[in-house]
Amino acid sequence: MELVIGIDIGGTKTKIGLVDKEGKCLEDTFFRTKEYPDIDDYLDKVVATIEELKDKFNYANILGCGIGAPNASSKNGTIENASNLLWKGTVPIIKKLNERMPMPMRIMNDASVAALGEMLFGNAKxxxxxxxxxxxxxxxxxxxxxxxxxxxxxxxxxxxxxxxxxxxxxxxxxxxxxxxxxxxxxxxxxxxxxxxxxxxxxxxxxxxxxxxxxxxxxxxxxxxxxxxxxxxxxxxxxxxxxxxxxxxxxxxxxxxxxxxxxxxxxxxxxxxxxxxxxxxxxxxxxxxxxxxxxxSGMEGKTAAISGAASLIWESHTDEY
Amino acid sequence: MELVIGIDIGGTKTKIGLVDKEGKCLEDTFFRTKEYPDIDDYLDKVVATIEELKDKFNYANILGCGIGAPNASSKNGTIENASNLLWKGTVPIIKKLNERMPMPMRIMNDASVAALGEMLFGNAKxxxxxxxxxxxxxxxxxxxxxxxxxxxxxxxxxxxxxxxxxxxxxxxxxxxxxxxxxxxxxxxxxxxxxxxxxxxxxxxxxxxxxxxxxxxxxxxxxxxxxxxxxxxxxxxxxxxxxxxxxxxxxxxxxxxxxxxxxxxxxxxxxxxxxxxxxxxxxxxxxxxxxxxxxxSGMEGKTAAISGAASLIWESHTDEY
The missing domain is CATH 3.30.420.40 (ATPase, nucleotide binding domain)
Incomplete structure (x- = not known):
């Protein structure tokens, strides 16, 4: 079974889940973003959370990790000057996360991620x-x-x-x-x-x-x-x-x-x-x-996670 | 030698020319659009004008015809409700012109045509x-x-x-x-x-x-x-x-x-x-x-003709 990690970074909560090729979020969890004002502590927490989730799907093949975040630059793999996040300036989040967890990764503006999710899994098919x-x-x-x-x-x-x-x-x-x-x-x-x-x-x-x-x-x-x-x-x-x-x-x-x-x-x-x-x-x-x-045609609570995962699913399924 | 017909339909003038693969307009002419309030008369004049131009390039292979016009719908091949043209309502110009002159044809909004020309031949390369x-x-x-x-x-x-x-x-x-x-x-x-x-x-x-x-x-x-x-x-x-x-x-x-x-x-x-x-x-x-x-990086007088021709050149040259 193939799965993709979806991460939705919000000012309040960080939501993480495992998403199948139909966009269904099989397992999800969250923690409070503001408890990690240091980006390295934050990313350690992200990796630990993912490890816990993965434990329940030992048999799964993880294809990659998609991230939705405010003020994200997809081309630079960064979050830049996000007014609702504690990390200031330019955060090279893809580079830092990849060092901890090597796999295909993409990040995009949260609303763009919602659009991609809607196109792959929701009402914009x-x-x-x-x-x-x-x-x-x-x-x-x-x-x-x-x-x-x-x-x-x-x-x-x-x-x-x-x-x-x-x-x-x-x-x-x-x-x-x-x-x-x-x-x-x-x-x-x-x-x-x-x-x-x-x-x-x-x-x-x-x-x-x-x-x-x-x-x-x-x-x-x-x-x-x-x-x-x-x-x-x-x-x-x-x-x-x-x-x-x-x-x-x-x-x-x-x-x-x-x-x-x-x-x-x-x-x-x-x-x-x-x-x-x-x-x-x-x-x-x-x-x-x-x-x-x-x-939206996405399921409310996990829509943002499935949307984030669509960044990876987009390039993995012939039918898209 | 391969050439493309470029037509720029303006409220005042209709400009027509023959354009090579570098976007250079080798020969061009114009007539007054307003002298042809009937669309069929107008298109007869367009075809006659093209025949005259082509006479000078008997050896050339004409690949098609691109048209720039106000209020053009590229998807429908029409001009619709153009306030600066005399033909009212929806004019199925591609269909009508193709009946007179069968060849690959495309029409597009004049400013979009300018953008395409700039991308193929001008400063937006x-x-x-x-x-x-x-x-x-x-x-x-x-x-x-x-x-x-x-x-x-x-x-x-x-x-x-x-x-x-x-x-x-x-x-x-x-x-x-x-x-x-x-x-x-x-x-x-x-x-x-x-x-x-x-x-x-x-x-x-x-x-x-x-x-x-x-x-x-x-x-x-x-x-x-x-x-x-x-x-x-x-x-x-x-x-x-x-x-x-x-x-x-x-x-x-x-x-x-x-x-x-x-x-x-x-x-x-x-x-x-x-x-x-x-x-x-x-x-x-x-x-x-x-x-x-x-x-713009296009030559002033014939920029609109070369832009119109880019509608056809776009699909004809590997390097684009």
């Missing part, structure tokens, strides 16, 4: 042109055109969360980009919009008595369900900007579909219903009615 | 990731990633002139897009900005006594050279928006270079100097200093 958007704490993106992930000149393509749509006069992202999409369309962006709507309107709202630091995404969804006018306005505004952004992205690569993943999507119809309307409204005539907005 | 921007009456774009032109789901990718960077609150393009880039960054956009600067500021300017319809690009360049404050402000504003746009595009496919083509580029340093500054200023940290702004 058979598609040549699509874009995955991850709406979590931030705004990530993985772009596929002509059947291939777009990497860019040195592996940093697909930073759509930092596209400015306000002619340089909008909210500031974590990376200092004025008007960057991520400052509007993300879990954090939604919280900021709750603030903005309280500044703009005088409606009564449950949020008048909740501080920014105490705001949670689920509460905003719940408030919308109860008809809270600030929550409703915030969702509409978020959907409008996302709709406009996706219409802009369509003019770039004309994808067959967008896949929307991540926490913000859990707000369901509050974000998705107005999104569909704004999106179609802003599409160029030539694109109208042609671009689908879809959800 | 050896590059896998770059973007061509054409700044004429409108704003066109051809995007190459992973060494391939991005076509999109049904051949309409690369409409970057209709990307809205104003959250739906800006100038309106010819296609009705609010805030579309083309309304700012193009020969027409520059004229509109001359109007805008006269509304915003009270500076004395030669343009106070020139009506919109009498404005020409060269006059604006000349005024800038003479220090006209409205002209200087207009160029700075145009460069700022283009700089922001190119920084946004970089976050999409991370090109190695942008190639800037077309009439607006003839304004030289007045647009290019501030452009370099604004572009670098707005790039994400991870891209700074890595993306070149270049000019």
């Amino acid at each position: 058979g598609m040549s042109d699509f874009i995955v958007i991850t709406l979590g704490t931030g705004f990530g993106s993985g772009i596929v055109a002509n059947g291939k992930l777009i990497d860019g000149f040195d592996g940093f393509a697909g930073e759509l969360g930092h596209i400015d749509m306000t002619l340089g006069d909008g909210r500031i992202t974590g990376l200092g980009v004025k008007g960057g999409l991520e400052a509007y369309v993300s879990a954090t962006g939604l919280k900021r919009t709750i603030m903005y709507m309280q500044s703009k309107y005088l409606d009564e709202s449950r949020f008048r008595s909740i501080a920014y630091n105490d705001l949670h995404g689920e509460d905003i969804t719940k408030a919308a369900e109860e008809g809270d006018p600030i929550a409703l306005k915030a969702f509409d505004y978020t959907a409008k900007i996302l709709g406009l952004a996706l219409a802009n992205f369509t003019a770039f690569t004309q994808p067959e579909a967008f896949f929307l993943l991540g926490g913000l999507v859990n707000s369901g119809k509050w974000i998705l219903d107005p999104l569909h309307t704004y999106f179609e409204e802003h599409l160029l005539e030539v694109y109208k009615g042609k671009v689908k907005l879809l959800s | 050896g590059m896998s990731d770059f973007i061509v921007i054409t700044l004429g009456t409108g704003f066109g774009s051809g995007i190459v990633a992973n060494g391939k032109l991005i076509d999109g789901f049904d051949g309409f990718a690369g409409e970057l002139g209709h990307i809205d960077m104003t959250l739906g609150d800006g100038r309106i393009t010819g296609l009705g897009v609010k805030g579309g880039l083309e309304a700012y960054v193009s020969a027409t956009g520059l004229k509109r900005t001359i109007m805008y600067m006269q509304s915003k500021y009270l500076d004395e300017s030669r343009f106070r006594s020139i009506a919109y319809n009498d404005l020409h690009g060269e006059d604006i360049t000349k005024a800038a050279e003479e220090g006209d404050p409205i002209a200087l402000k207009a160029f700075d504003y145009t460069a700022k928006i283009l700089g922001l746009a190119l920084a946004n595009f970089t976050a999409f496919t991370q090109p190695e270079a942008f190639f800037l083509l077309g009439g607006l580029v003839n304004s030289g340093k007045w647009i290019l100097d501030p452009l370099h500054t604004y572009f670098e200023e707005h790039l994400l940290e991870v891209y700074k200093g890595k993306v070149k702004l270049l000019s």
Whole structure:
């Protein structure tokens, strides 16, 4: 039996699992990324975790190891200046991990990994042109055109969360980009919009008595369900900007579909219903009615692990 | 000797030529597109023109015919709803031309054709990731990633002139897009900005006594050279928006270079100097200093013909 190691490096958790050729994660585990501020300690822990997992599959042939991480450069095998990770500067993670565990290895931006996983194992099977958007704490993106992930000149393509749509006069992202999409369309962006709507309107709202630091995404969804006018306005505004952004992205690569993943999507119809309307409204005539907005076909909890493993599976199966 | 027919269909002129495998246009001619409002008359004229050209190269083996045109769909072989052409709706131009002249034929968006020409014959030789921007009456774009032109789901990718960077609150393009880039960054956009600067500021300017319809690009360049404050402000504003746009595009496919083509580029340093500054200023940290702004390596007058021919040469030469 052939298996691939999939690693998802997140700011909070590092998830590791063993993935078969159908993308199924047979065994998985995790540990807290922040407990290892030193990259060498961290990689020792990664290797130890993998050894434990492998013990349960002694008979398996491990083909390699795929890694999804924020700010990863696939071409350099590095993680560079990741704002949500403790290791600063440029981390040559593939080189360091390969020294500990020689085998084929690849790393890629987490959203690009999600796109690859969707293409090999999920709802993008058979598609040549699509874009995955991850709406979590931030705004990530993985772009596929002509059947291939777009990497860019040195592996940093697909930073759509930092596209400015306000002619340089909008909210500031974590990376200092004025008007960057991520400052509007993300879990954090939604919280900021709750603030903005309280500044703009005088409606009564449950949020008048909740501080920014105490705001949670689920509460905003719940408030919308109860008809809270600030929550409703915030969702509409978020959907409008996302709709406009996706219409802009369509003019770039004309994808067959967008896949929307991540926490913000859990707000369901509050974000998705107005999104569909704004999106179609802003599409160029030539694109109208042609671009689908879809959800992921990957299993939630282990989607990121299977996606990471697809970096290796991609080159191992004839049918792809 | 092997040759390829290259056709550049423009709103004003149709240029036709015979192109060798080095991209050199050996013979070329043109006629006025607008004199043929009926597509069948037009294609008869195209075929007659080609026959004349071919007479001079009786010994040549014609490999096929490549066409560059506005609003062309490479996948459908059509021109669809082109605002600058007289033929309305969907024109199945490849089918119709092939009936008259059976041979391998391909059509593509004019800016994409420019990108392909640049890759085969011009300054983008050896590059896998770059973007061509054409700044004429409108704003066109051809995007190459992973060494391939991005076509999109049904051949309409690369409409970057209709990307809205104003959250739906800006100038309106010819296609009705609010805030579309083309309304700012193009020969027409520059004229509109001359109007805008006269509304915003009270500076004395030669343009106070020139009506919109009498404005020409060269006059604006000349005024800038003479220090006209409205002209200087207009160029700075145009460069700022283009700089922001190119920084946004970089976050999409991370090109190695942008190639800037077309009439607006003839304004030289007045647009290019501030452009370099604004572009670098707005790039994400991870891209700074890595993306070149270049000019075309194609011979001016016949560049579009050679580009069109590259659609056929692309599949005929091993070395590409």
